[in-house]
Amino acid sequence: MKKTRNTRQRGVILDLLRGSHDHPTAEAIYRNARRVLPNISLGTVYRNLNFLRDQGAVREIRPSEGGSSRFDAADTPHAHFHCLHCSALLDIPLPPTLESVRFEEEETISAVSLVDLHVVGSCSGCAPAAGAGHSVQ
Numbered sequence: 001m002k003k004t005r006n007t008r009q010r011g012v013i014l015d016l017l018r019g020s021h022d023h024p025t026a027e028a029i030y031r032n033a034r035r036v037l038p039n040i041s042l043g044t045v046y047r048n049l050n051f052l053r054d055q056g057a058v059r060e061i062r063p064s065e066g067g068s069s070r071f072d073a074a075d076t077p078h079a080h081f082h083c084l085h086c087s088a089l090l091d092i093p094l095p096p097t098l099e100s101v102r103f104e105e106e107e108t109i110s111a112v113s114l115v116d117l118h119v120v121g122s123c124s125g126c127a128p129a130a131g132a133g134h135s136v137q
């Protein structure tokens, strides 16, 4: 009985992640999961996210400047762009040159499971307008 419930919770969390493209935090996943599973706790969400991450079904992204981890249902390899101003976290393609690097040829590396490239800057919505003097709300 317990096993069935855990599996259902995990399925709901994974579905929520697969259906979102904004890399939600655990708290955001928790808020959405409660609509489907009103009794789910934040601790259960964290436990399931950790389990899914360890299984390789979910990717945890830790913003380099701190803040809450964000989660991604990792299916295809990609890099992340993080906006410092609005904290948007966007998927960007991995540079093809990076995809072709054979890291395993390094003496110190035996196997690579993920290339985690994190690009930080200003998104197009937050970039300062060309020319000064635009109004700030």
Ligand SMILES: [Zn+2]
Binding pocket: 083, 084, 085, 086, 087, 088, 122, 123, 124, 125, 126, 127
């Ligand atoms: Zn931004």
Ligand SMILES: [Zn+2]
Binding pocket: 023, 072, 078, 079, 080, 090, 091
């Ligand atoms: Zn992503």
